[in-house]
Amino acid sequence: MKKAILSLSICLLTSLIAFGQNDKEGVEAALMDYMEGTSKGDLSRIKRAFTETAALYTVNNDGSLKRIPIAQYIGYFKEGQTNDRKGKIVSIDIVNNAANAKVEIVSRGWKFTDYMLLLKIKGSWKIINKSYTRERVN
Numbered sequence: 001m002k003k004a005i006l007s008l009s010i011c012l013l014t015s016l017i018a019f020g021q022n023d024k025e026g027v028e029a030a031l032m033d034y035m036e037g038t039s040k041g042d043l044s045r046i047k048r049a050f051t052e053t054a055a056l057y058t059v060n061n062d063g064s065l066k067r068i069p070i071a072q073y074i075g076y077f078k079e080g081q082t083n084d085r086k087g088k089i090v091s092i093d094i095v096n097n098a099a100n101a102k103v104e105i106v107s108r109g110w111k112f113t114d115y116m117l118l119l120k121i122k123g124s125w126k127i128i129n130k131s132y133t134r135e136r137v138n
Helices: 002-040 043-049 068-075
Strands: 052-060 064-070 086-095 098-107 112-119 124-136
Touching: 002 043, 002 086, 002 098, 002 112, 043 052, 043 068, 052 068, 052 098, 064 068
Parallel strands: 052 124
Antiparallel strands: 052 064, 086 098, 098 112, 112 124
């Protein structure tokens, strides 16, 4: 009986670890589609990273909220045109089918700090919203 409980516990733990790794890999894949898509001008990867209803949020210089629909944001990039953007994933937090992530992008003397909200929709992780700020770097 003890062996059966131990075996069942090990199987359950292994399944949970594998499930968590698959979700982390899925979130990382969505974030990489965003970072590499915007860096390499690969519009299909940017579109794959976000839901069609996603938006980007920041604060204008006057302190007011600025909202950029994802279609408008994608329009800032040209297919095949590379951009001077270097990104890295700083952190990821996942609970069930929801996640948040922090990403940093350095581009043309600016460091953008992005906070992404993601959901697992029909088995695929997608960015549903992004809020960001930027600061000058040397």
